[in-house]
Amino acid sequence: MNRIGESITLTLFGASHDSRIGCVIDGIPPGYPVNVESITADLELRKPSAGIGTPRVEADVPEISGIVDGITTGCPVVITFSNSNTRSSDYEQLRRIPRPGHADYPAVSKFGPAHDIRGGGMFSGRMTTPLVAAGALLRDLIGSLGISVGSYVTRIGSVVDTNTYDPADVLTRSRTNPLRAMSSGIEDRMRAEILVAKSDGDSVGGIVRCFATGLPAGLGEPFFDTLDGEISKAVFAIPGVKAIGFGEGFAAAGLRGSENNDAYRIQNGSVVTLTNHAGGVLGGMSSGAVLDFSVAFKPTPSIAKQQMSVDLLTREDAELSVKGRHDPCIANRGAIVVEAMTVFTLADLALRGGFLV
Numbered sequence: 113m114n115r116i117g118e119s120i121t122l123t124l125f126g127a128s129h130d131s132r133i134g135c136v137i138d139g140i141p142p143g144y145p146v147n148v149e150s151i152t153a154d155l156e157l158r159k160p161s162a163g164i165g166t167p168r169v170e171a172d173v174p175e176i177s178g179i180v181d182g183i184t185t186g187c188p189v190v191i192t193f194s195n196s197n198t199r200s201s202d203y204e205q206l207r208r209i210p211r212p213g214h215a216d217y218p219a220v221s222k223f224g225p226a227h228d229i230r231g232g233g234m235f236s237g238r239m240t241t242p243l244v245a246a247g248a249l250l251r252d253l254i255g256s257l258g259i260s261v262g263s264y265v266t267r268i269g270s271v272v273d274t275n276t277y278d279p280a281d282v283l284t285r286s287r288t289n290p291l292r293a294m295s296s297g298i299e300d301r302m303r304a305e306i307l308v309a310k311s312d313g314d315s316v317g318g319i320v321r322c323f324a325t326g327l328p329a330g331l332g333e334p335f336f337d338t339l340d341g342e343i344s345k346a347v348f349a350i351p352g353v354k355a356i357g358f359g360e361g362f363a364a365a366g367l368r369g370s371e372n373n374d375a376y377r378i379q380n381g382s383v384v385t386l387t388n389h390a391g392g393v394l395g396g397m398s399s400g401a402v403l404d405f406s407v408a409f410k411p412t413p414s415i416a417k418q419q420m421s422v423d424l425l426t427r428e429d430a431e432l433s434v435k436g437r438h439d440p441c442i443a444n445r446g447a448i449v450v451e452a453m454t455v456f457t458l459a460d461l462a463l464r465g466g467f468l469v
């Protein structure tokens with residue numbers, strides 16, 4: 113089933129070169145406002161940016177049904193987008209000679225000749241368009257609990273942003289540039305890194321750091337539907353995601369308990385932690401601290417540089433230089449998708465846990 117969620121479900125349909133792509137979101141309580149302008153603003157952040165993104169630009173105007181007079185009715189909401197700017201001829205040889213790093217070989221093995229390989233089919237980054245719209249639509253729902261979600265790019269290739277930022281600042285500042293960087297100096301260096309890889313016929317990866325502020329303590333279900341587990345599942349749906357780490361993540365393995373524990377204190381009558389090594393999750397539940405996790409995107413698989421592949425028809429080795437229109441980096445475009453999957457998961461868990469009715 114191409115579906116995620118329990119109290120709110122999201123079903124994804126279409127393919128990169130199909131006439132339409134979209135999603136069905138079921139379970140949104142009635143009476144919540146839907147802000148089309150903020151959906152459009154989030155969709156803009158997913159669009160490719162000239163020079164550092166795929167030249168395939170789609171209008172990405174959402175067609176939304178299931179909303180009356182700007183509010184949800186309690187019935188499923190359907191959001192669709194048309195695919196107009198497709199060039200399927202780029203994909204003809206890939207059924208025979210699969211791209212290293214893309215989904216071609218496992219998809220052809222699984223679905224046989226019926227696999228829609230055009231544009232990567234269902235396995236395309238294109239499919240993240242409806243995800244972003246769904247996340248944007250649900251922002252107001254979790255916003256009613258005081259929760260906000262934002263992200264920024266901490267790394268593109270060898271350019272790493274090691275600065276510390278106030279999460280509230282991240283929620284707004286990283287939305288001002290296509291690299292999703294926190295300063296214009298870092299943005300320039302990240303852009304240069306992408307352009308150098310692109311001119312080599314290559315690509316680069318990156319890391320997105322996501323914050324959710326305003327979470328009540330206790331969001332997340334024991335034992336299997338944990339906050340970190342559910343977010344990880346949703347985030348791993350995003351094509352190109354290879355790793356996720358909450359708080360210290362892998363680095364926690366090298367710390368002592370005395371260094372990794374977040375000490376409690378009472379401040380203004382509330383329980384607070386002095387640090388946030390846990391990234392806001394303990395026992396699979398929100399701790400009340402800021403939810404803080406990082407997501408690694410691999411370098412885009414479709415590259416012009418010649419690579420070794422195989423001819424699945426002749427069963428011989430083959431060489432491949434991928435033609436067509438591709439992103440030399442996906443992490444910056446992926447940041448808003450990470451936010452969307454986080455918003456979706458928080459909305460679903462909030463409903464499941466009785467935080468929202």
Ligand SMILES: Cc1cc2nc3c(=O)[nH]c(=O)nc-3n(C[C@H](O)[C@H](O)[C@H](O)COP(=O)(O)O)c2cc1C
Nearest residue numbers: 214215235236237351352353413414438439442445
């Ligand atoms: C927003 C976005 C855009 C993407 N653009 C491209 C692209 O232009 N070319 C490409 O080969 N992969 C692109 N990808 C990544 C592939 O879709 C992904 O690597 C592929 O489906 C294989 O899945 P996996 O990397 O999760 O194993 C993009 C991913 C996202 C999220």
Ligand SMILES: C=C(O[C@@H]1CC(C(=O)O)=C[C@@H](OP(=O)(O)O)[C@H]1O)C(=O)O
Nearest residue numbers: 166168231232235236237238436437438
């Ligand atoms: C169209 C988008 O990105 C596409 C994601 C993608 C892939 O393999 O993931 C491959 C390319 O597809 P095409 O060959 O059809 O241009 C990208 O352009 C988009 O994100 O809107």
